[in-house]
Amino acid sequence: MLEVKNIHKTFNAGTVNEKIALDGVSFTLEDGEFVTIIGGNGSGKSTTLNAVAGVFPVDSGNIIIDGIDVTKLPEYKRAKYLGRVFQDPMIGTAGNMNIEENLALAYRRGKSRKLRWAITAKEREFFKSQLSTLGLGLENRVGTKVGLLSGGQRQALTLIMASIEKPKLLLLDEHTAALDPKTAAKVLEISDQVIHDNNLTAMMVTHNMRDAITHGTRLMMFHEGKIILDIKGEDKKKLTVEDLLHEFEKASGEEFTSDEALLSR
Amino acid sequence: MNIISLLKSLPGSVAQGLLWGVLAIGVYITYKVLDYSDMTVDGSMATGAAVCVMLVTGGMNVYLALVIATLAGMAAGLITSLIHTVLGIPAILSGILTQIGLYSINMRILGKSNQAISVDKYDLIVSLRHIPAAIIVGAVFCLAIIAILYWFFGTEVGQSIRATGNNPNMARAQGINTDFNKVLGLMLSNGLVGLAGALYAQYQGSADVNMGRGAIVIGLAAIIMSEVIFGKLFNNFALKLFAVVLGSILYFAIIALVLQLGMSTTDLKLFSAIVVALFLAVPYLKAKFHPNAHKGGKENA
Numbered sequence: 354m355l356e357v358k359n360i361h362k363t364f365n366a367g368t369v370n371e372k373i374a375l376d377g378v379s380f381t382l383e384d385g386e387f388v389t390i391i392g393g394n395g396s397g398k399s400t401t402l403n404a405v406a407g408v409f410p411v412d413s414g415n416i417i418i419d420g421i422d423v424t425k426l427p428e429y430k431r432a433k434y435l436g437r438v439f440q441d442p443m444i445g446t447a448g449n450m451n452i453e454e455n456l457a458l459a460y461r462r463g464k465s466r467k468l469r470w471a472i473t474a475k476e477r478e479f480f481k482s483q484l485s486t487l488g489l490g491l492e493n494r495v496g497t498k499v500g501l502l503s504g505g506q507r508q509a510l511t512l513i514m515a516s517i518e519k520p521k522l523l524l525l526d527e528h529t530a531a532l533d534p535k536t537a538a539k540v541l542e543i544s545d546q547v548i549h550d551n552n553l554t555a556m557m558v559t560h561n562m563r564d565a566i567t568h569g570t571r572l573m574m575f576h577e578g579k580i581i582l583d584i585k586g587e588d589k590k591k592l593t594v595e596d597l598l599h600e601f602e603k604a605s606g607e608e609f610t611s612d613e614a615l616l617s618r
Numbered sequence: 619m620n621i622i623s624l625l626k627s628l629p630g631s632v633a634q635g636l637l638w639g640v641l642a643i644g645v646y647i648t649y650k651v652l653d654y655s656d657m658t659v660d661g662s663m664a665t666g667a668a669v670c671v672m673l674v675t676g677g678m679n680v681y682l683a684l685v686i687a688t689l690a691g692m693a694a695g696l697i698t699s700l701i702h703t704v705l706g707i708p709a710i711l712s713g714i715l716t717q718i719g720l721y722s723i724n725m726r727i728l729g730k731s732n733q734a735i736s737v738d739k740y741d742l743i744v745s746l747r748h749i750p751a752a753i754i755v756g757a758v759f760c761l762a763i764i765a766i767l768y769w770f771f772g773t774e775v776g777q778s779i780r781a782t783g784n785n786p787n788m789a790r791a792q793g794i795n796t797d798f799n800k801v802l803g804l805m806l807s808n809g810l811v812g813l814a815g816a817l818y819a820q821y822q823g824s825a826d827v828n829m830g831r832g833a834i835v836i837g838l839a840a841i842i843m844s845e846v847i848f849g850k851l852f853n854n855f856a857l858k859l860f861a862v863v864l865g866s867i868l869y870f871a872i873i874a875l876v877l878q879l880g881m882s883t884t885d886l887k888l889f890s891a892i893v894v895a896l897f898l899a900v901p902y903l904k905a906k907f908h909p910n911a912h913k914g915g916k917e918n919a
Contacts, residue, residue, distance in 0.1 A: 406791070432793035445791070447784040450777075457774075458781050462793040466774035514792070 354554040355382040355522055360404055360414030362578075374400040375411070376578035382522070386585075387548055387555045389565040391597070392575030398558045399440075401575070402526050405556070407431040419521045433463025436515025436553075438508060438528040438544075445511030448500030452491060452510060455499055456480045459514035483513050486550075487543060505536035509543050516547045523548065523555040530560055541568065562594045572597075576605045620878065627874045629749045635867030636756025637744065637817045638836055642866045643763055643859055644810030645837030651771070652783035652803040657713030659811050659837060661720030662694035663830035666812025667819035668727040671735045674820075680743055684816050691812020694720060695804035703797040724827050734824045742820040752821060759817065760863045763810065768856040770806075779803050835890050840866035842897040 362375040375397050382388060392398045404411050405418075407428040416424050418434045439445050446455050457472045457480070472480075477495070484492040487509050491502075499507060508528055515523055525544060529537035545568060548555050559565050565572055572589055574582035574597070581604035584592060641663060648656035666687040673683040694716055702712035725731065737745040744752040770776045781789040782799040789796050811833070819825040844858070844865030852861050876889060 429790045429793050429795050432791055435791075437791045439787070444785070444787045447781045447788050449784045450780060454777060454780075458777060458789075458792045458794070461774055461778075464793075466778050466794075468770075468773045468775055471772060471774050471777040 354384045354386070354419055355405065355556075356415070356417040357381070357401070357405065358415040358417070360401075360411045360416065362400060362404060362409070362411050366412075373578050375404065378404075378414075378575075378578070378580060380573065380580060380583065382554055382556070385552055385554055386571055387553075387557070387569040388571040388573055389569040390556060390558045390573050390575060391560075391562060391565040396575040397578040398575040399526055400578075402524050402556060402558055405522070406435055406437060406524055434521040436518075436520035436523045438511045438515055438523075438525045440527040440530050442504040442507040442511070442531060445514070446499045446507050449498060451496050451498050452484070452502075453477060453480050453495040455510065456483070456514060456517060459517050462518050480517075483517060484510075486546070487513065503536075505532050505540055508532065508540045512540070512543055512547050516551050516553065519551055519553070521554065523553045525555065525557040527558050527560060529564075544568075562597050566592050566594065566597070574601060574604070576601070581605055624875065624878045627878070628871065629753065630746065631870040631874045632867050633744075633746070633749050633752040633756055633821065634818075635840075635870040636753060636760055636863065637814060637821055638870065639756070639760045639840065639863035639866040640763060640817065641811050641814035641833060642837045642840035642862045643760070643767070644807040644814065645834065646841055646859065646862050647767075647803055647807040647810070649838065649841060650783075651780055652800060652807075654783070654800065654804065655710050655713070656695075656698060656804060656807060657710060657834060658694050658698040658716045658720075658804070658808055659713075659834040660830040660832065661717035661724065662691045662808040662811045663815035663818075663833045664724045664825070664827055665694055665720055665727070666691045666815030667825035667829055668724045668733070668815075668827070669812070670816030671733050671819050671825035672727055674740050674742070675733070675735055680741055680820075684743075684813060687816035688809045688813045691815070692805040692809035694812070695806070695808030696801065698808070699801040699804040703800055721827065728825060728827060731827045732824055733826075735820065736823060737820075744817055744821045745823065746821055756817070759813075764856055764859045764863075767859060771855055775802070832887050832890065835887075835894055836866075836869060839869050839890055839894045839897070842894060843868055846897060846900065 357378055357380050359377050359379050360375050361377060364370070364372045364374055372395070378397065378401055390398045390401070403409065405416055407423065407426060411424065414424070415422055418431070421434070423431050423434065437445070447458070453472055457476065460476065481492040481495060484495070489506060489509055491506065491510065499510065502510065528544070529540050532540060541564060544557070547553070555569070557569060570589065571585035572582070572592065573580050582600050641659070645656070645659060648654045669690040670683045670687040673686060674680055698712045698716040701707050701715055702709050707715070735742065737747055744755045746752065771780060778789065778794045779799045779802060781792065781794060782796045783803070786796045789799070815830065819829070841862055842865070844861035847868075848861035848864065852858050873886060877883065881889065
C-alpha cells in the first residue's frame with residue numbers, strides 16, 4: 354500500500370541551523386497494516402509522516418502509494434489518498450464552519466469541487482449516522498461551529514473526516530498528545546475502531562511507548578532520521594516497554610532520552 | 619448643529635452607503651472569508667471607475683461598461699493573487715505593489731488625473747442629482763450581489779474558499795488547492811470593488827485617479843461596525859453581508875454628522891482611521907482584560 358524508498362530530507366541546508374531530519378528512510382506497508390512509530394524529539398518520526406503527506410518536498414528518494422509515485426505531487430493532490438489527523442486539534446478542522454460543513458469538505462476529498470450545493474439532504478443523514486458511531490452525541494449538533502467543540506471532540510470529528518471517504522492510508526501524527534489522559538484514551542479507542550471498521554492501513558506517531566506497544570500490528574522506532582527498530586507479528590505482541598528501551602540502547606548506543614516517553618510508561 | 623440640514627443629507631448618505639456597500643462586500647470576501655488583508659482595493663476601485671467613465675464617454679452602453687469595469691477589477695485581483703501565490707510575496711505587500719502599479723495604469727486609462735462624466739450627456743444609472751433613484755439602484759445591486767454570493771458560498775467551490783481562509787492546513791489535507799482558491803477569492807472581491815468604483819464614478823459625475831485612496835479603510839469600517847452592532851444578531855451568511863451594507867450606510871451617516879458638526883473634509887481620513895483602529899482594538903482589549911469572557915472549552919471530550 355505504501356512504499357517509502359530511501360528518502361532524505363535536510364532542513365535549512367547550508368546554514369548554521371542545518372538539520373538532517375531524514376537520513377535514508379525506507380519501509381513498505383502492506384494493505385491493512387497499522388504501524389505505530391516511536392522515537393525521541395527530532396528523530397524524524399513526524400517528518401516521515403509529513404513527507405508522505407507532501408507537506409514539503411523530499412530531497413531524494415521515492416514515495417509510492419498503492420502503486421502511484423506521489424513524490425512530486427503537491428500536498429493537496431496527495432490528499433485524495435490520505436486521511437490525516439494532527440497533533441493540534443485546531444489543525445484538522447475548520448473552526449468557523451459547522452460540523453456538517455467540515456464533513457462535507459472531507460467527503461469531497463479527491464473529487465472535483467463544482468458549483469453545486471455543498472451538502473445534500475441524503476449526505477446530511479449519512480453524516481449523522483457516521484457521527485453517531487462516536488457515541489459523543491455530535492450527531493445532534495451538526496449545525497454547531499466546530500470552534501465550540503472540545504479538543505477531544507475535534508479530534509474525534511477529524512478521525513471521522515479522515516475516514517469518511519476511505520483513504521488508502523491514515524496518518525495519525527501524535528493526535529492524542531495535546532489531550533488530557535482520559536480524553537486521549539477515548540480518542541485512541543475511537544482510532545482503533547475507525548481503523549478496524551474501515552479496514553484501513555494506518556501509521557500512528559506517538560510519544561507514548563505503551564500506546565505504541567498496545568496498538569497496531571507493527572512498531573517502528575526512529576532515531577536521528579533512521580529506522581532503528583522494526584517489529585511486527587508475534588514479536589510485536591510480546592513486546593514490553595523494557596524491551597523497547599533495551600532495543601533502543603542496543604541499536605543507538607545511547608540511552609533513550611525522551612522524558613515524555615519515559616514518564617508516560 | 620442644524621438638524622434640518624442633517625436630515626436633508628441623510629438620503630445622500632444612504633445612496634453613498636449603498637454604492638460603497640458593494641465595495642464593502644468585496645472587502646468582506648478577502649478580509650473575513652479569506653483572511654487576506656488585500657490592499658489592492660485602493661487601486662482597483664479607481665480602475666473600475668476609470669474604465670467605466672472612459673468607455674461610457676466613448677459611447678458604450680452603461681451596463682456593458684459596468685461589466686468591463688468589473689472584469690478590470692478582477693484582473694487587478696488576479697495580479698495581486700499571483701504576486702502572492704506564484705512569487706511568494708506576503709499577502710499585504712502583494713496588494714500594496716498592485717495598488718501602486720495601478721496608479722500608473724489608472725492614469726493611462728484616464729489620460730489625466732480627473733475625467734468628468736455628466737448625467738445630462740450620458741445615460742448614467744446613478745447620479746447624486748437623482749438621489750431617490752440612486753438609492754433604488756444601489757439597493758438592487760446590493761441585494762442581487764448578496765443573493766449571488768449567498769448561493770456561491772453555499773456551493774462546493776464556495777465552501778472550499780471558506781475553508782481556505784479559515785484553516786489552510788485543513789483545506790490542503792482535504793484536497794483543496796488553497797493557492798487557486800486565493801486567486802478565485804481575490805478576483806471575486808476586486809471585481810466587486812471595480813464595480814463599486816464604476817457605480818460611484820457615475821454617482822459623483824467623475825472618475826479621479828485618487829478616488830480609491832482610503833477605500834480599504836471605509837470598507838473595513840463598514841465591516842467592523844456591522845460586526846459590533848449586528849454580530850450577535852445575524853448568524854446567516856446573507857444576513858452578515860446585509861449587515862455590512864448597513865454598516866456602510868451608517869458610516870456615511872456618521873461622516874455626514876461630523877461634517878455637520880464642523881469637521882473639515884480633509885480631517886475625515888484621520889477620523890476614519892482612528893474609528894477603524896478603535897473598533898479593531900475592541901475584541902483584543904476585551905480578551906486581554908476579560909480573559910474568561912469567551913471560554914474555548916478544552917475539557918470534556
